[in-house]
Amino acid sequence: MTASDRATPNASVPTHWSPESWRGRPALQMPTYPDPVALDAALHELKRLPPLVTSWEILALKQQLADAQEGKRFLLQGGDCAENFSDCESTTISNRLKVLLQMSLVLVHGMRKPVIRVGRFAGQYAKPRSADIETRDGVTLPSYRGDVINAPEFSEAARLPDPRRMLQAHAHSAMTMNFVRALIDGGFADLHHPEYWKLDWVRHSPLATDYQKMVSSIGDAVHFMETLSGAQVYNLNRIDFYTSHEALLLPYEQALTRQVPRQHGWLNLSTHYPWIGMRTAALDGAHVEYLRGVRNPIAIKVGPSVQPDQLLRLIDVLNPDDEPGRLSFIHRMGAAQIAEKLPPLLDAVKRDGRRVLWVCDAMHGNTESTSNGFKTRRFDNVRSEVELSFDLHAAAGTRLGGVHLELTGEDVTECTGGARELTERDLERAYRSSVDPRLNYEQSLEIAMAIVRKQGGATA
Numbered sequence: 001m002t003a004s005d006r007a008t009p010n011a012s013v014p015t016h017w018s019p020e021s022w023r024g025r026p027a028l029q030m031p032t033y034p035d036p037v038a039l040d041a042a043l044h045e046l047k048r049l050p051p052l053v054t055s056w057e058i059l060a061l062k063q064q065l066a067d068a069q070e071g072k073r074f075l076l077q078g079g080d081c082a083e084n085f086s087d088c089e090s091t092t093i094s095n096r097l098k099v100l101l102q103m104s105l106v107l108v109h110g111m112r113k114p115v116i117r118v119g120r121f122a123g124q125y126a127k128p129r130s131a132d133i134e135t136r137d138g139v140t141l142p143s144y145r146g147d148v149i150n151a152p153e154f155s156e157a158a159r160l161p162d163p164r165r166m167l168q169a170h171a172h173s174a175m176t177m178n179f180v181r182a183l184i185d186g187g188f189a190d191l192h193h194p195e196y197w198k199l200d201w202v203r204h205s206p207l208a209t210d211y212q213k214m215v216s217s218i219g220d221a222v223h224f225m226e227t228l229s230g231a232q233v234y235n236l237n238r239i240d241f242y243t244s245h246e247a248l249l250l251p252y253e254q255a256l257t258r259q260v261p262r263q264h265g266w267l268n269l270s271t272h273y274p275w276i277g278m279r280t281a282a283l284d285g286a287h288v289e290y291l292r293g294v295r296n297p298i299a300i301k302v303g304p305s306v307q308p309d310q311l312l313r314l315i316d317v318l319n320p321d322d323e324p325g326r327l328s329f330i331h332r333m334g335a336a337q338i339a340e341k342l343p344p345l346l347d348a349v350k351r352d353g354r355r356v357l358w359v360c361d362a363m364h365g366n367t368e369s370t371s372n373g374f375k376t377r378r379f380d381n382v383r384s385e386v387e388l389s390f391d392l393h394a395a396a397g398t399r400l401g402g403v404h405l406e407l408t409g410e411d412v413t414e415c416t417g418g419a420r421e422l423t424e425r426d427l428e429r430a431y432r433s434s435v436d437p438r439l440n441y442e443q444s445l446e447i448a449m450a451i452v453r454k455q456g457g458a459t460a
Contacts, residue, residue, distance in 0.1 A: 013265050017293035019257040022250055027286035029128045029248055029279055031142070031149045031161035039251070042163035046255040051269030052123070052173050053243065055260045061242045061272045062297040064116045066325030068401040069357045074113055075328075075402025076104050077244060077273075077359065078444070079120030081436035082127040085147045088172040093179050095409030096121060097188070099441050101239075103448040109217070110452025116242070116402070122176040123245035123271050125169045126252075127435050128279045144434070148249055152434050166252045173270070177243065184241055210449065244299075247274035250290055257294060268294045275299035275330065278306075283313055292318050299328035301361065304341040308348030315354050328357040330404050331389070334365025335381040338388050346396040359402040360389040362447075367436065370416075374427045376437045379417030383450050390454050405447065407439040418443040 033039045067073040078100055080087070087093075096119065104115040125148035134143045134154070141159040144152045148169040151158035247253045247268070256270035268274055274294070278301050280287040291298050300314060311329065319327040329349075333341045349356060362385035366377045386403060393400040413430045414437035416422050431437075439447065 014293045017289075019254045019266060019290075019293070021293070022254070022286040022290040025284060025286040025289045026282070027250060028282070029145075030250065030286075031145055033161050033163055035163075039163040042166055043251055043255050046166055046170060046252070049167075049170055050174075051256060051258060052170070052177060053269055053272050055263050055267050055269075057242065058267055058269075058272050058296050060240070061116070061118075062325040064114075064240070064325070065297050065328065065357055067114075068116060069324060069355060069399075071399050071401070072113065073116050073401075074107060074111055075116045075118065075357065075359060075404075076100065076107060076448075077118040077120060077402060078103070078405040078407045079244075080124055080408060081406045081433060081438060082146050083121055083124045083172075084434060085125075085168060085172050088175055090179065092410065093121075093176055094183060094188075095441075097180055097183060097241075097409075099407060099409040099444050101188075102441075103444055104239075106445065106448040106452060110449075111455050117239060118242045118244050118273055119180070120244055120404075120406070122180070122243045123169070123173045125172075126246065126248040128246075128248060128277055146248075148252065166249070166255070169252065170256075170270075180241060184239060242272040244273035244275065245271050247271075247276055247287065247291065248280065250286060253290065263295075265295045266293055268296050271296075273297055273299065275301065275328075277301045278303040278332075281314070283310070283317060288314070288317060297325050297328070299330050299359070301364075302329050302331045302345065304333045304337045304365070306345065308344050311345055311349060312352055312354070315349070315352075315356065319355075322355050324355060325357070327355075328359050328402075330359040330361045332361035332364040332404075333385070335362075335384040335388065337365065338385055339392065342389070342392050343396055346393065346398045350396065350398055357401045358393060358398060359404050360386055360400055361404040362386045362389070363404075363406045363436070363439075370424045370427065372424055372428070374414075374424070374431060374437075376424070376427060377415045379415055379422075379439070379443050379446070382415070382439070382443075383447060386447060386451060387454050390451075403447070403451065405439060405444065406436055407441075407444040409441055412438060412440045414438050414440070415443055419446055 064073055068075050079096060100117055100119060104117050107115045126146040129143040129145055131143055133140050136154055141154060141156060142150065142161065144150060144159065148165050149161050253268055253270060257266050257268050259266055274291065274296055275298060276287045276291060281300050282288065298318065315327065331342055362382045363377060366381040366385060367375060370376055389400050411430060412432050413422050413426045414433055416424060419442045
């Protein structure tokens with residue numbers, strides 16, 4: 001029996017569902033395309049293009065997420081808040097991969113369990129917005145909704161939704177995935193040489209000594225195993241790596257939802273692990289209707305306004321067969337509210353015997369604006385929410401099975417605090433995000449080390 005067979009023992013095909021049945025439901029956060037003919041032409045072309053991921057990759061991830069539900073693995077999901085087409089270049093992609101590899105190395109070493117690595121990229125080109133329009137100096141234009149829809153420049157031409165951008169998104173996603181796969185298959189993640197993963201700009205990081213001790217420890221362990229066996233230990237030179245993005249632009253997702261030979265049902269072949277956010281998680285909404293029919297593992301963002309009965313009804317709709325690895329809840333409460341808001345949700349799901357993977361998004365509930373006009377997040381609040389999540393799950397008798405972070409491998413200054421104690425004034429130096437602030441490399445690695453310390457492990 002293969003991993004994909006084990007991953008779906010009780011899954012049934014949804015009734016009264018098709019890849020376009022979402023069109024009969026209220027669809028929030030969707031652009032209005034001015035030319036329906038051009039939209040149909042772009043979607044027709046998109047449907048003919050090759051998929052971006054494969055069915056066996058999707059089902060292998062679902063099995064790994066099922067293991068995480070049982071405490072046998074830990075999910076590390078991270079990447080940009082919103083990708084730009086301009087990010088599709090080798091240095092940005094390799095740095096993004098490096099920081100996730102280094103974080104996973106810390107977690108594997110400290111937690112003593114396999115880590116599921118999921119990149120929030122190669123498709124994260126759409127973003128929900130709080131308003132459909134934006135006004136500057138008396139001029140009102142559509143809001144920027146991500147490169148798959150329009151452009152960030154404040155002009156009428158740039159902000160007009162363009163369906164051809166979906167084809168560009170597919171191309172940039174394919175190039176990104178191709179480069180990531182080539183790096184991994186070429187030994188980029190080889191545990192014989194974890195020193196290759198270093199980023200030059202952090203060689204003087206306050207965390208560098210701790211990380212170097214850990215790298216040396218892993219190198220010594222690999223050398224010891226190979227000395228005992230008298231041969232090289234294989235399967236240390238590559239890893240499993242998966243992609244995820246918010247399934248927000250439903251025409252794009254529908255065009256890449258396919259049936260494949262020797263598999264039942266439908267799969268979203270634009271990504272391994274789609275999720276939907278708080279703004280689009282209404283039970284009668286188009287996004288929930290779409291996700292209920294695909295066989296991918298899926299996730300729902302859960303905020304402080306969500307009530308226990310809402311979660312239970314979402315489970316009924318999205319995972320009626322209680323399939324292992326199928327459904328994740330990514331809670332994003334904020335450090336100030338999590339102790340009050342999370343326990344009732346954990347209790348309700350536990351009492352009902354539902355099988356979900358609980359994941360902590362410590363970013364979105366901690367966003368604030370500074371006195372000098374920047375949107376930021378305080379590192380102390382991010383770390384606090386992660387640490388509180390472990391405590392609250394332990395108290396409830398449930399399990400925190402992963403973290404979901406917005407981060408980058410670039411030398412940005414977008415979140416205050418952390419190892420170098422960045423201040424509001426530092427934000428002006430290298431604030432590059434077009435939407436939300438991200439953890440930089442040092443802050444990301446510090447979160448990984450905080451998780452290990454919380455779990456009683458060691459990083460040296």
